[in-house]
Amino acid sequence: MASGAALLLFLALQASELLPQSDFVAEVGRVVCTLVLLTVGFRALRKALLPRIDKITASEPCGRHFLIGLVTAVTNPLTFAFFSSVALTARGAMDGGTMPSFLPASVFLMALSWFGLLAVLLSRPAVLSLVGRSSRQIEVVTGAILIVMAVSMTFV
Helix, strand or coil: CHHHHHHHHHHHHHHHCCCCCCHHHHHHHHHHHHHHHHHHHHHHHHHHHCCCCCCCCCCCCCCCHHHHHHHHHHHCHHHHHHHHHHHHHHHHHCCCCCCCCHHHHHHHHHHHHHHHHHHHHHCCHHHHHHHHHHHHHHHHHHHHHHHHHHHHHHCC
16 A cells, blocks of 8 residues: 555656646645545545444455555545645645655655554454444544545635
8 A cells, every 4th residue: 555655646746747837736736635535534424324234354364465555555546636636736835846756755654654553453353343343433533534624724
């Protein structure tokens, strides 16, 4: 996932270099980011309100984890829209220079540490059980936070 996210951000940054630098381009990036956050937030709330079909269980060992994570991250349309909006917003904030090359590396490190932490925590049966019992509350809080972030972006 981390490699795919970094690759996707790198491609979005490179593609944004083809666009003229303007406030309009930065505004389009901000609007797209706001819409992505709203979409994900409302999906989380809807998921929390729908009846549960099955419980969270430990996943079976699966080969090709790297390839699955890479393809998932690169082909996810919400991830693409989010990183494109980041690239457009960053492009609008630049003073005519090129994009900083540390952005894909920082996304890689953030995603690697986040998904690594999740993997370690969810490998513990007690944590997995707690997540299974309180997943609705987690979804509601996550959805509300994302919606608040999206609304706050409209007033910046």
